[in-house]
Amino acid sequence: MKKSRVRILSIVCCVFLVSVMLTACGNGKKEEGFGKKEEQKEIVVMVPPWAEPSSELLKEFTEKTGIKVIINIVGWDDIRNKVSIAAAGETAPADVIEVDWSWVGEFGAADWFEPIEMPEEEIEGMPTVKSFMYNDQIVALPYANDFRLAYYNTEHFEQAGVTEAPKTWDEVYEACKKIKDQGISNYPIAMTLSATEASTTSLFWMTLSKYGDIFNDDFTLKKENVLGALEFVNKMVNDDKLIDPASENMKDVEVYGKLTAGATSFMIGPTYYIGLINNPDESQIVGKASAMLVPGNGDIKTATFALPEGIGVSKYSENKEAAKEFVNWYTSPEIQIKMYKEKGNIPTRTKALQQLIESGDIVGGEVLIEQSEYIASPFPGGIPQWYSEMSNTIYNSVNQMVQGAMTPEQACENIEKKVAELK
Amino acid sequence: MKKRKNTPPYIMLAPSVVLMCGLVFYPILVTFTYSLQQMKLTEPQNDKIVGFKNYQMILADSNFWYSFLNSIIILVGVVILTVVIGIAFAMLLNVNTKIKGVLTAAAIIPWALPPIVNGVMWRWIFHPSYGFLNRLLLRCELIEEPVQWLSNRFSVILIVALVVAWRNIPFCAIVLLSALQGIPSHIYESAAIDGSSTGQMFRKITLPLLMPSLGIVVTSTSINAINVFDEIVSLSGYGDVSKTLMMDAYLRTFNFLDYGAGSAITYIIMIFAGILGLLYIRNLYREVNYL
Numbered sequence: 001m002k003k004s005r006v007r008i009l010s011i012v013c014c015v016f017l018v019s020v021m022l023t024a025c026g027n028g029k030k031e032e033g034f035g036k037k038e039e040q041k042e043i044v045v046m047v048p049p050w051a052e053p054s055s056e057l058l059k060e061f062t063e064k065t066g067i068k069v070i071i072n073i074v075g076w077d078d079i080r081n082k083v084s085i086a087a088a089g090e091t092a093p094a095d096v097i098e099v100d101w102s103w104v105g106e107f108g109a110a111d112w113f114e115p116i117e118m119p120e121e122e123i124e125g126m127p128t129v130k131s132f133m134y135n136d137q138i139v140a141l142p143y144a145n146d147f148r149l150a151y152y153n154t155e156h157f158e159q160a161g162v163t164e165a166p167k168t169w170d171e172v173y174e175a176c177k178k179i180k181d182q183g184i185s186n187y188p189i190a191m192t193l194s195a196t197e198a199s200t201t202s203l204f205w206m207t208l209s210k211y212g213d214i215f216n217d218d219f220t221l222k223k224e225n226v227l228g229a230l231e232f233v234n235k236m237v238n239d240d241k242l243i244d245p246a247s248e249n250m251k252d253v254e255v256y257g258k259l260t261a262g263a264t265s266f267m268i269g270p271t272y273y274i275g276l277i278n279n280p281d282e283s284q285i286v287g288k289a290s291a292m293l294v295p296g297n298g299d300i301k302t303a304t305f306a307l308p309e310g311i312g313v314s315k316y317s318e319n320k321e322a323a324k325e326f327v328n329w330y331t332s333p334e335i336q337i338k339m340y341k342e343k344g345n346i347p348t349r350t351k352a353l354q355q356l357i358e359s360g361d362i363v364g365g366e367v368l369i370e371q372s373e374y375i376a377s378p379f380p381g382g383i384p385q386w387y388s389e390m391s392n393t394i395y396n397s398v399n400q401m402v403q404g405a406m407t408p409e410q411a412c413e414n415i416e417k418k419v420a421e422l423k
Numbered sequence: 424m425k426k427r428k429n430t431p432p433y434i435m436l437a438p439s440v441v442l443m444c445g446l447v448f449y450p451i452l453v454t455f456t457y458s459l460q461q462m463k464l465t466e467p468q469n470d471k472i473v474g475f476k477n478y479q480m481i482l483a484d485s486n487f488w489y490s491f492l493n494s495i496i497i498l499v500g501v502v503i504l505t506v507v508i509g510i511a512f513a514m515l516l517n518v519n520t521k522i523k524g525v526l527t528a529a530a531i532i533p534w535a536l537p538p539i540v541n542g543v544m545w546r547w548i549f550h551p552s553y554g555f556l557n558r559l560l561l562r563c564e565l566i567e568e569p570v571q572w573l574s575n576r577f578s579v580i581l582i583v584a585l586v587v588a589w590r591n592i593p594f595c596a597i598v599l600l601s602a603l604q605g606i607p608s609h610i611y612e613s614a615a616i617d618g619s620s621t622g623q624m625f626r627k628i629t630l631p632l633l634m635p636s637l638g639i640v641v642t643s644t645s646i647n648a649i650n651v652f653d654e655i656v657s658l659s660g661y662g663d664v665s666k667t668l669m670m671d672a673y674l675r676t677f678n679f680l681d682y683g684a685g686s687a688i689t690y691i692i693m694i695f696a697g698i699l700g701l702l703y704i705r706n707l708y709r710e711v712n713y714l
Contacts, residue, residue, distance in 0.1 A: 081677045084464055088682065106680065109465040195662025246551035249573040249659060254552075385465045389679050396663040403574050403664070 042068040043319050043326060046094035047311065048076040050343050051143060053330070057338060061329055067322045076100070083314075087112045092314035095323040096330075099140035099312045101131045102197070102387050107312075108134025109385035114313040114320055116141055116327065126331075127375075128308040128348045134382065140312030141331040144345040145353070148205045148268050148294055148304045149371055151277060155288040156184050156265035165292040169210045169232070172266060172295050176242050179265050187244035189236060190258045190267035193402045198252035199395040201307060203229055204378050205268055208303040209294045214378045219423045221416040230401060230408035237402045248402055260285060268294055270307075272344045274364050291367045293374075306375050308348060386422040393418035451693075457686035464680040477687035486663070487688070490671040493580055494649060497667060500584025501591065501648035502641055508588070509595025509640065510633070516596060517603045527597070534593035542657025545586045549573055549658065573658055579665045586654050591647055595640045602636035603629070642703045649696050668692050 053061075058069050072094055074082065079098050086093040087110065099107060107113055115137040123129055128142045152165065160178040176188040192198035203226070207214045210232065211225035236242040244264075247255050258264040260276065260283040276282050277289040293302040311330060313323040329335060333355070336347035340356055346368070347353045357365030377383075384390065397411040406414070461473045481487050516527055533541070548555045549572040557569040573579050606629065614624050652669045659665045661674065672692060676685025 084677060084680050088464060106465045110467065110680070195660050195664065244552065245571055245574070246569060248571060249551045251660075392661075392674070392678065399662055400664065403571075405576075405664075 041066050043095040043322050044070045044072055045096040046072040046074050047098045049073055054342055092316035095317040095319050096311050096326050099310045101308050104132055104139055105383040105385040105387050108139050112315055113139045114315050125350050126348050128306050131306050132310050140310035141327055142308040142310040142348040143331050144309040145348040146270050146307045147375055149271055150268050150292045150294045153265045154290050159184050168298055169295045185265050188265035189242045190255050190264040191243050192252040192255045193247045194249050195395050195399040199398045200391040203398055210297050215380055217380050221419050227412040230411050234408050271346045275344050291364045293371055302374050304374055305378050454686045457682050458690050460683045462683035477683050481688055490666045490668050494667045496580050497584045498648040501587045502644055504588035505591045505595050505644045509592050512596035513599035516600050531593045533590050538653035541590050542654035546658050576664050579659050583655050587651050591644045598636050598640050602633050606632050642700055645699050
């Protein structure tokens, strides 16, 4: 009797466990994604912290559309991996997802995002949307208009006897040497040199603004320009000690923080620093810093390239229409203005940007507008789908060069070889 | 009749067998099938079976051997530090004092820390600009400029070994402490009567009797050292300088979205860890001879 009870009990346990496992491993098509049916009007939005709208803004959206939004805040670095892992299993980590400009090539090639329709006249009013196009289809809509601007500590420059903003890299170099020699700042130039994505963009803006194009039309490396930039960076770090060697192992935000802490005199940084340098909560150099055009070389007045961030709709979302509605709302001029006030994200709609400059909300906005006229893509034919692999080689080469493990020539050869292998 | 008697044990084992099949063997099998394919998520049109080409490509890649060497240095460093310091701590905790309980509880803290927290904490110690160690050395006037601890390949690798060892030492100490407490005191008393010195007692009695426990410690520590990831990322990011096998697998799979090559390198790591485990078991679980 006892034995048969044990037997029955164990059979029941087995059946229960197996059924639980089968349910979990089952196809689950109906529950796929977030199991939110269209009529439920609920979407999940996965964005980094700086893109999170306030609860008041979300309430506004819900009242207007009847769609409930669940915000999932995820570190920027992790989003790409979450998207790729989920897409490999044909699921969506969220309905609306952050898309960085550098992921467009990969996401476009893998076909993980729903194409977004946009009339031609609207595209004209949102120039950075071109960075989110793959094979003439819009993968995501940009919400933060980031490109590179130069910032300098006016007090440091004046103390060194430089009263006018430098226009070329040679002028910047001379001014910073004076600042160092006079002991105003130990390391007057802030530049990210760690093995991170920011070092790739550092090399890009340095090459574009001081030497010219990075790639030829056939996507081979323009070696003389890149080598020139690498040699110049190496000289500033290892010969003249104008750049803190600690930057070899610091994140970009830590490096930019040196300017707002008053420890450095000059940097090329994101556009949102235009507001941040004079924000007393964030900066110790309020009234002592100014934005300027990225220096050129005399022939090149200035150069920059766009690094915008956008949001797109997962191909595997079950609430595509509601998700698209959110994307359109979030990137509308009104919400972009509100998001600038909440988070400091520079609008991608020209109309919203002009409105903020005219109202005086963006101080020094003229520089922003002028610099934006010089935005050009460093890539012939758009962002390649192998961008991550190329970027990995570039930032590791830059990092190892400034550490003395490679010469500029070796770093350049390394990059050239990788680009040739990938293209 | 015999058959009926044997049925219940199999039924009782079935749930764990099903769980193991679903959660361990099935993923291992799927990963193996991936490793035999050209499978890049950004090029789905090029997916095809390529046999062992991914393995050949990885083994011929100098970057793999660079990562392999880094992993080996970390492994050796972690095992040596963990075992030596772990034994020392276990012997210290084995001494009967009033604060023994507090010391044991305090010693467990590093083990309880999540690896990522451990890494971030040590990054603040070795931070190139405002790290605690540089501040201390500057204040003591032992250095003039901050030392770039995390820029040089071997210094960063040794720091990683130290950080991982720091997390593993408590486990090692606790396991060895329980083994030490299980050694009968009359063995030491007999040895003392025979005129053995403390050193001789340690070498001839304590160490041989600790061998089975050391087997567990070394196996677990080695697996932790091979799988180290969070601490490296926290300390020095995803750079090539401190790249290990695990990071190589992660970058190939999730950064370059090359699931074929990523799965192949994961398999190589698994085989490597398996061989290590086998060697330890063969050498450390032999009959103990302590006299």
